[in-house]
Amino acid sequence: MLSKNQLRQVKLLEQKKHRQQSGLFVAEGPKVVGDLLRCGFKPQTVFATAAYENPFGIDCIEVTPDELRKLSFLQHPQYVLATFCMPKTSEVTEPRGLCLALDGVQDPGNLGTIIRIADWFGIDTIYCSQDTADAWNPKVVQATMGSIARVNIIYTKLTDLLGQTSLPVYGTLLDGEDLYSKNLAEEGIIVMGNEGNGISAEVRQLVTERLLIPCYRKGDTAESLNVAIATAITCAEFRRRK
Structure with a gap:
């Protein structure tokens, strides 16, 4: 009982x-x-x-x-x-391979879905800003559908991480280059921003490669893509090139 x-x-x-x-x-x-x-x-x-x-x-x-x-x-x-x-907090190490960095992602459902996306595309590590939702929230854990067991989640100060890495730092921005025509490296850090405000000004300054997911509807259309959907599209294109 x-x-x-x-x-x-x-x-x-x-x-x-x-x-x-x-x-x-x-x-x-x-x-x-x-x-x-x-x-x-x-x-x-x-x-x-x-x-x-x-x-x-x-x-x-x-x-x-x-x-x-x-x-x-x-x-x-x-x-x-x-x-x-809970697993022991991982030390912040030099990023390797293809990684994700989440800058202020707030919605637990979005975070859980992004962890699941990372698992699907073989991305082992997600770096999260301190104001990103807690990965161990029950809603996040459920949304990952088990993927949280296979993806390393590290909370850190993104400006320090991105300012010191030797890898290219990719970010989806309105003034970026078309994702489907831009050269993409096999290794790098893909930064995804907050649901309402996108990538913060401090982190945006550290983006070395600006990407744009093109919109194919002319005229009146959706203002933006959901951050989890945008993450899936971006990761899929990186892996397609590989």
């Missing part, structure tokens, strides 16, 4: 300060929980209904579907919810 304290401890993990204090985050559903387990993440507590198949043979606290709904951050809970130990 689910206790009031267990319920309280899980619900507190919606708040960043409690995630930081406890060193724990929440993951839900067989897919997300399974990917984290396969990648070596350590569960602290696992709550599951009798319908959960438990392919990993982990110790579970059995709960009813109604109790799982009380625990869950989802509209439609999926058999299992687990709290996991």
Whole structure:
């Protein structure tokens, strides 16, 4: 039976300060929980209904579907919810290969989708500004659909990182060159900006290669692309060239 304290401890993990204090985050559903387990993440507590198949043979606290709904951050809970130990904060190292840098991305759904995009296109590291949404927010973790287990997320001061790197720094800007005709290197850092304001002025000064995703509709059209969609388009073109 689910206790009031267990319920309280899980619900507190919606708040960043409690995630930081406890060193724990929440993951839900067989897919997300399974990917984290396969990648070596350590569960602290696992709550599951009798319908959960438990392919990993982990110790579970059995709960009813109604109790799982009380625990869950989802509209439609999926058999299992687990709290996991957060990975140790990675040291900021010299960027290698193709990386992403997120400058003030605020929406948890966008961040989770971008992590999933990075996983799909084989991008191992995402550097995030300190004002980017917390990657261990339950909404972000869920939106990654397990990809957060395979992508290294590093929070740092982007101006320091970009100012010191020897790699080209790409940014999507309105005064950029057409993404589909510009020369693109195999290695580099792709900077994506805030949903409303784009790349900040400080970071924009450090962009060495300006890109533009061209619009093909003439006249009245959408003002901009969603940042996650723009990330997918940009990453796809880099990988297509490779």
